[in-house]
Amino acid sequence: MPKSKFSENMIKIRCGNCKRINYYTRKNKKTVEKKLELKKYCKWCRKHTKHTETKK
Template sequence: MKNKTALACQRCQTRNYWTTKTSNSREERLQIKKYCKKCAAHTMHAETK
């Protein structure tokens, strides 16, 4: 089963991206380096609750 999760910028805490992941594939939170429009830079984005 796939769950829809939000990715939030670590610098400004804005939820910029949405992704899907399977519920049993990962136990730790997903972290990806993405572009944040508000910060105007590439920053780390982490999965939120």
């Protein structure tokens, strides 16, 4: 089965407080060089926290 073109760009987004992986998203690694940092809702913390990109 051929590899999906989206699987290469998929990254994990981890909560800054509880360190759980809550989200998966895509990132263009050619244009964005820094780690992705977003403010998203964490269902375990039950509040909006800072989420950062993790290693694969």
